[in-house]
Amino acid sequence: MTAPSARSVLLVEDEAGLAETIALNLEAVGLQVECIGDRLGALGRLESAPPDAVILDLSLPRISGQQVMRVLRRTAGWEATPVIVLTALNFEEAQDVIRAGVDEFIPKPFEMTDMVDRVLTLIERPG
Numbered sequence: 370m371t372a373p374s375a376r377s378v379l380l381v382e383d384e385a386g387l388a389e390t391i392a393l394n395l396e397a398v399g400l401q402v403e404c405i406g407d408r409l410g411a412l413g414r415l416e417s418a419p420p421d422a423v424i425l426d427l428s429l430p431r432i433s434g435q436q437v438m439r440v441l442r443r444t445a446g447w448e449a450t451p452v453i454v455l456t457a458l459n460f461e462e463a464q465d466v467i468r469a470g471v472d473e474f475i476p477k478p479f480e481m482t483d484m485v486d487r488v489l490t491l492i493e494r495p496g
Contacts, residue, residue, distance in 0.1 A: 376492050377401040377420040381411045381437065382455065383429050391424065394481050395488060408432035412440060419450040421492045427456040427466060435466040442470050451491045455479070 378395055382388040383406045392402040403420065405411050408431050423441065427434030434454065441447050453473040456463055460474060467474060473487050 375401075376422075377403065378488060378492075379414060379420040379423045380404045381423065381429065381434070382406060382426045384426075390481065391484070394485050398485060398489060400488070400492075408437070411437050415441060415444045415447060419447045422451045422453065422488060424453045424455060424488065427454055427458060427463060435469065438466050438469045438471070451494075453484075453488060453491060455484075 376399070378400050380388055380391055380395075380402055382391065382404065385406060388404045388406060392404055395402045403414075405414055408429055411429070411432075425434050425437060425441075429437065434456070438452065438454075441450065441452065451472040452470065453475060454463065454466060454471045455475050455477060457477045459476065460467075463474065472491055475484055475487065
């Protein structure tokens with residue numbers, strides 16, 4: 370599966386090593402990746418145009434991914450942006466954020482090729 374080169378992903382992940390690995394894998398299939406590792410960056414980014422998809426870690430320092438998700442879904446222009454959640458929480462523990470409008474749920478640890486395939490599928494899905 371290949372992605373159009375103009376597609377972009379916002380990656381909100383506070384673990385720098387994991388963020389770098391994810392970004393490298395997504396860039397390898399032609400996606401542009403913007404990495405943000407903290408709450409201020411994540412919330413501040415909502416003032417700009419949305420990407421084609423967001424990958425959101427639920428365990429961010431000083432703010433939960435759930436809070437970021439709620440703000441994202443209420444921000445003009447971002448309401449329909451596809452969101453993939455990465456989390457160490459199990460499916461039951463993440464129910465609140467899933468109900469907030471998550472498009473994909475990927476528990477950690479995960480297979481990188483599976484995550485890349487899910488991102489590409491989500492981006493290429495007709496609106």
